[in-house]
Amino acid sequence: MRWPILALLLVLVPSVASAQFTYDPPGQLVPGSGTGRADDTVYVPGMRYPIEVAPSYPNSQVWGVGGSQGPSGGQCDERNYSYPWQDNYCESRQWDMPLCPSGNGHQGQDIRPSTCADVTHWAVAAEDGQITSIGSYSVNLMTASGTRHRYLHLDAGTLAVSEGQSVSRGDRIGLVSNEFGGTPTTYHLHYDILQFSQEAGASVYVPTYMSLVRSYEELIDQPVMPCAVVPAGGGIVDDYGPCFTAYGNPQFWREETSDEANDTRFHWTNGFENATPSNWARWRLFFEEAGRYRVEFNVVSTRAVSKIVPYTVKHGTDESDFIVDQSAVDGWHVLGEFDFVADNNVAQYVDVFDNTGDSASDQHITADAIRLTRLDGANNDMGGTPDMGANNVNNANNVNNVNNANNVNNANNGNGGDGDGEVSTSSGCCATVTNEPRMPPFAIVALLLGVIVLRRRRN
Numbered sequence: 001m002r003w004p005i006l007a008l009l010l011v012l013v014p015s016v017a018s019a020q021f022t023y024d025p026p027g028q029l030v031p032g033s034g035t036g037r038a039d040d041t042v043y044v045p046g047m048r049y050p051i052e053v054a055p056s057y058p059n060s061q062v063w064g065v066g067g068s069q070g071p072s073g074g075q076c077d078e079r080n081y082s083y084p085w086q087d088n089y090c091e092s093r094q095w096d097m098p099l100c101p102s103g104n105g106h107q108g109q110d111i112r113p114s115t116c117a118d119v120t121h122w123a124v125a126a127e128d129g130q131i132t133s134i135g136s137y138s139v140n141l142m143t144a145s146g147t148r149h150r151y152l153h154l155d156a157g158t159l160a161v162s163e164g165q166s167v168s169r170g171d172r173i174g175l176v177s178n179e180f181g182g183t184p185t186t187y188h189l190h191y192d193i194l195q196f197s198q199e200a201g202a203s204v205y206v207p208t209y210m211s212l213v214r215s216y217e218e219l220i221d222q223p224v225m226p227c228a229v230v231p232a233g234g235g236i237v238d239d240y241g242p243c244f245t246a247y248g249n250p251q252f253w254r255e256e257t258s259d260e261a262n263d264t265r266f267h268w269t270n271g272f273e274n275a276t277p278s279n280w281a282r283w284r285l286f287f288e289e290a291g292r293y294r295v296e297f298n299v300v301s302t303r304a305v306s307k308i309v310p311y312t313v314k315h316g317t318d319e320s321d322f323i324v325d326q327s328a329v330d331g332w333h334v335l336g337e338f339d340f341v342a343d344n345n346v347a348q349y350v351d352v353f354d355n356t357g358d359s360a361s362d363q364h365i366t367a368d369a370i371r372l373t374r375l376d377g378a379n380n381d382m383g384g385t386p387d388m389g390a391n392n393v394n395n396a397n398n399v400n401n402v403n404n405a406n407n408v409n410n411a412n413n414g415n416g417g418d419g420d421g422e423v424s425t426s427s428g429c430c431a432t433v434t435n436e437p438r439m440p441p442f443a444i445v446a447l448l449l450g451v452i453v454l455r456r457r458r459n
């Protein structure tokens with residue numbers, strides 16, 4: 001009687017194991033198919049995976065089973081429809097690809113849907129945007145931030161979008177097929193991302209792989225693991241803690257020490273003029289308790305030069321944008337007061353961007369720590385602000401870990417900031433609320449006036 005059970009287990013174990021999502025590292029191409037770029041950057045954080053349902057299998061078409069350079073077999077071979085994923089962004093092609101080691105590559109990633117079936121599986125919008133052009137086998141989706149998502153080989157006869165149409169993240173675009181303007185390709189979506197790159201000094205095809213990995217993890221509901229949890233009374237999220245990520249080419253993120261920095265170290269980079277950021281940073285926020293919190297950022301005066309630094313706060317499902325004069329403030333500064341939710345699956349964060357609009361050189365911006373202070377509920381008198389910096393990661397959940405240097409009693413020094421995202425002109429607060437990302441003209445005027453007021457006070 002035991003044998004059938006054992007046999008069943010032997011059959012089940014391998015299939016369960018192969019269903020577990022795994023991926024080869026970014027930059028690891030099929031041997032012989034070119035030299036990849038090992039790049040962990042998520043160039044489109046928060047994007048939707050471009051195929052509607054899982055499973056799905058990004059891998060090589062040309063070097064995969066049945067491909068012209070691959071092992072013999074058909075394109076529907078089960079080896080093509082299994083994990084691990086494989087990067088093919090820099091796979092050998094003639095396209096100009098400045099971010100690939102050879103200078104040439106494949107532009108994007110080839111993605112197979114769940115099964116080897118034609119005109120069955122939907123490709124969907126990775127972000128909100130507009131369909132800017134449709135070719136014989138291409139669909140371009142442009143976002144407000146200047147990122148272009150491109151979809152190739154969809155079935156031309158069943159497209160769900162038309163030129164000029166606005167789409168929302170997750171909207172259906174078309175069905176995966178093998179359209180290639182004549183000679184068909186395999187059943188797959190070629191997906192690529194065109195974005196301004198400071199490293200290349202132009203809009204180029206950027207690596208797609210880790211954006212796909214992150215969005216796929218969300219699609220298959222791999223539980224979101226908090227990097228650290230802000231205790232009920234509040235806490236500090238440091239740039240050397242687990243919840244901070246500096247995006248863009250690391251060589252343009254400088255790291256220095258300063259007595260003014262929280263945990264002694266901080267990041268800085270240069271503000272510049274462009275529609276999309278090149279270097280930017282995110283402090284991710286996870287909360288033990290939902291509630292209203294004051295959000296402050298720490299500025300290190302030695303490198304705080306730009307007067308027009310864009311910040312975004314994502315609180316719950318809402319987003320608030322600010323333009324901040326970093327040159328006018330030292331130390332902790334109020335960005336606003338916001339209601340946050342205690343749901344790990346809702347992305348909440350503070351972002352700072354380098355596309356300030358500054359045209360002069362050396363318009364430095366700093367990125368150090370974010371401080372959250374609870375304003376409502378029973379826990380707003382905890383008396384301490386635990387520091388979730390590099391040295392306190394293990395204590396992130398421990399409200400007793402009071403960091404006296406950052407005591408809540410100091411939180412109100414030098415700034416007011418009452419009301420949701422409100423500017424407090426009486427306290428030297430320089431955050432200007434904007435309803436649009438970046439710099440609408442009225443914000444520039446308001447900011448200049450604010451700077452003049454601040455300067456006069458200092459004289």
Ligand SMILES: [Zn+2]
Nearest residue numbers: 108109110190
């Ligand atoms: Zn392709």
